[in-house]
Amino acid sequence: MNRLIIALLMSLAPFLMQSQNFEKYENMKDVDAMVMTSKMFKMLAKVELSEDNPEAQQYMKLIENLDRIQIYKSSNSEVRSQMATDVKSYLQKGSLEELMRVNEDGKNIKFYTVSGKNDNYVKELFMYLDGETDGKPMSVILSITGDIDLSQLSKLTADLKVPGAEELKNANKKS
Template sequence: MNRLVITLLLSLLPILSQSQNFEKYEDMKEVDAMVMTSKMFKMLAKVDLSDNDPEARAYMKLIENLDRIQIYKTSDSKVQNQMASDVKSYLQKNSMDELMRVSEDGKNIKFYSIPGKNDNYVKELFMYLQGTDNDKPMTVILSITGEIDLSQLSKLTSDLKVPGAEELKNVNKKS
């Protein structure tokens, strides 16, 4: 019985440690944070939409299969350095595949993923953005977990107004 409990705890450790890397930023006054959980997505998926709108149905299917969205944004240089260190550690721990890099308009954006059930899906999409916004330094971390359909993802992140979201339109083409 003890072996079973230890095995179960060890198997859950990577899942627990993933979110712990970034949740510490939620309570920092220098960080703008947004975290949406699967309960929110399930609630949104229950919204009664017209069956005549295939785009709305596809959107609902996408969000109903999400587990969590975390977005953290800061302009504070100390927090930016801490985020850079945490991102590096997170990427190493999780052996994520790099999807693409974009450098434009003073922003460096990197996208990573954990493969999903096929080439069109990922278990996690991770974005790390460093750059400037209105001549002010900015760092953004975005993590989306669940069963993520890359072809539908740019619509969701555009609706969330995430910096760097416009680049997600090209992720599916490059993966």
């Protein structure tokens, strides 16, 4: 029985460590951070919406199935270097599959996913942007976890004003 518990904990350890990789950026001076949890999504899902607005209904369905959104942005060169190292480590440890790469207008953007219940859903969408945004060097880490409908996701990322959201909209057209 003890061996079973130890084996289970060891198999879960990489997933537990992965989710912790980026939280250290929350309190750094030169990092803009936003973290939304499932509690926030559940609160938003309780908002009364008109039933004759199907787009709003689909949007609410998307957010009520999310677990967490983490966005970290920095233009500080030391922080950007650390972000690059942490992203590389995260990608090597995880079960993420590359979805798309975009290199244009001074931005190098990579999207990764963890497969979901079918081809239209993912358990995690991970994006890393490194380059220039509005003429400034910038790195952005975005991680969204939950039961994510890819067809609705670009609307959410655009509403959150995430750099790279436009490229995600294009990725949805390709999938």
